[in-house]
Amino acid sequence: xxxxxxxxxxxxxxxxxxxxxxxxxxxxxxxxxxxxxxxxxxxxxxxxxxxxxxxxxxxxxxxxxxxxxxxxxxxxxxxxxxxxxxxxxxx
Numbered sequence: 001x002x003x004x005x006x007x008x009x010x011x012x013x014x015x016x017x018x019x020x021x022x023x024x025x026x027x028x029x030x031x032x033x034x035x036x037x038x039x040x041x042x043x044x045x046x047x048x049x050x051x052x053x054x055x056x057x058x059x060x061x062x063x064x065x066x067x068x069x070x071x072x073x074x075x076x077x078x079x080x081x082x083x084x085x086x087x088x089x090x091x
Contacts, residue, residue, distance in 0.1 A: 029055050032086030036069060039078050046072050054086035062087055
């Protein structure tokens with residue numbers, strides 16, 4: 001393998017690593033939204049946004065998701081669960 005090709009492959013691997021590590025492969029904001037709606041809370045723009053940001057799996061985003069959902073009327077335990085399953089869905 002030429003040094004140029006090796007350098008290009010290494011650069012690609014370094015650039016792709018954060019994308020792979022940033023979000024779980026099966027994260028899905030849809031299951032968060034479904035859970036919120038099962039609690040009788042309308043899927044407002046704020047709910048959609050909260051579930052979408054939780055998808056990253058980053059602790060700050062999951063916290064922000066919980067805060068937004070609670071402000072929309074989701075009980076704290078249910079908001080916690082919804083944001084968690086958006087980040088790391090159950091099998």
